[in-house]
Amino acid sequence: MDFRGIYDRLRAMKAPGMTGCDEPREKNPEDKKDKGRFGDPYVLVEPALLPAFLDAVRMDAHLAFEMCIDLTASDPSTDDENLWVIVQLLSLTHKHRLSIKCLLPKANPVMPTSVPVHRTCQWHERECAEMYGITFEGHPDPRNILLPDDWVGSPLRKDYEFPEEYHGISCK
Amino acid sequence: MGFLEKQFEENVLTTRVDWLLNWCRLSSIWPMTFGLACCAIEMMAVGCAHHDIDRFGAGAFRASPRQADLMIIAGTVNFKMAERIKRLYDQMPGPKYAIAMGACATGGGPYYKYGYTVVKGVDRVIPVDVYIAGCPPRPEALLEGLMKLQEKIQGSSIIRKPARTA
Numbered sequence: 001m002d003f004r005g006i007y008d009r010l011r012a013m014k015a016p017g018m019t020g021c022d023e024p025r026e027k028n029p030e031d032k033k034d035k036g037r038f039g040d041p042y043v044l045v046e047p048a049l050l051p052a053f054l055d056a057v058r059m060d061a062h063l064a065f066e067m068c069i070d071l072t073a074s075d076p077s078t079d080d081e082n083l084w085v086i087v088q089l090l091s092l093t094h095k096h097r098l099s100i101k102c103l104l105p106k107a108n109p110v111m112p113t114s115v116p117v118h119r120t121c122q123w124h125e126r127e128c129a130e131m132y133g134i135t136f137e138g139h140p141d142p143r144n145i146l147l148p149d150d151w152v153g154s155p156l157r158k159d160y161e162f163p164e165e166y167h168g169i170s171c172k
Numbered sequence: 173m174g175f176l177e178k179q180f181e182e183n184v185l186t187t188r189v190d191w192l193l194n195w196c197r198l199s200s201i202w203p204m205t206f207g208l209a210c211c212a213i214e215m216m217a218v219g220c221a222h223h224d225i226d227r228f229g230a231g232a233f234r235a236s237p238r239q240a241d242l243m244i245i246a247g248t249v250n251f252k253m254a255e256r257i258k259r260l261y262d263q264m265p266g267p268k269y270a271i272a273m274g275a276c277a278t279g280g281g282p283y284y285k286y287g288y289t290v291v292k293g294v295d296r297v298i299p300v301d302v303y304i305a306g307c308p309p310r311p312e313a314l315l316e317g318l319m320k321l322q323e324k325i326q327g328s329s330i331i332r333k334p335a336r337t338a
């Protein structure tokens with residue numbers, strides 16, 4: 001199925017938490033400021049309902065997204081109020097893919113864990129947690145995965161302040 | 173060898189203890205297997221047949237710090253690793269040497285500005301004898317670095333304190 005087909009199916013089955021979609025488009029020749037949009041189409045999902053959404057599209061026979069390729073996050077800019085949590089799904093049965101984006105407010109970056117649906121998400125969520133300061137509620141093993149255990153701050157946040165020193169080693 | 177010359181029968185060589193010890197040391201610098209990032213690939217190339225670091229006596233890469241004389245820091249050093257590097261260096265028996273291979277080990281390299289966990293040079297943790305420039309350095313550059321280290325060892329003495337930079 002292409003993205004349109006997947007999106008129609010998602011709407012028909014009333015996928016939990018889905019709020020809309022965004023597709024690439026040509027730029028409008030009339031409007032000089034309009035840059036258009038490149039990249040992949042994606043669907044927008046409520047972060048609180050992401051596990052339910054993943055479970056629903058996994059169990060649906062027409063979609064059958066049984067594989068979670070990636071779960072990652074991004075901090076678009078300092079002015080933005082939201083973090084993006086981005087999930088890539090693949091259906092091995094139907095050989096189609098889906099990108100999902102969740103907008104998670106920076107003021108309270110808490111969302112439920114997706115590990116009960118896709119166990120692959122364990123390490124991905126640990127990485128998101130340490131790099132962006134997101135809390136995944138119910139994660140079975142919420143330790144740091146790459147950074148040292150006593151690291152302070154979330155390095156990939158745009159407003160991150162670099163430390164002066166770590167265990168007596170100067171960082172400047 | 174001054175007045176000692178022609179004092180003995182043939183087949184007897186006379187030499188200085190310093191020279192002999194240094195020659196022994198510099199001809200068998202056993203490096204420790206210590207690849208941290210992409211530079212390690214060049215270090216492996218140096219160990220293989222084409223460049224063959226064994227020609228200079230440094231081909232026996234040891235998997236244990238207790239058998240090694242030289243630590244080639246080949247790659248990016250991050251804070252998590254830096255503490256282990258310090259411990260491994262302390263475990264090596266003296267006389268011991270360290271080569272900082274590549275831009276990362278020398279001064280942070282490409283991660284200097286935004287590498288939040290990269291140590292800006294391994295010399296903040298352990299003393300370094302030879303720095304090799306490049307990202308990554310060519311295998312020839314590592315061989316040249318080894319020869320620089322051999323030159324340095326040649327100039328050391330068991331009586332005089334060796335010149336070390338802390």
Ligand code: SF4
Binds near residue numbers: 306
């Ligand atoms: S100096 Fe360059 S090649 Fe060597 S470890 Fe750093 S980035 Fe990799």
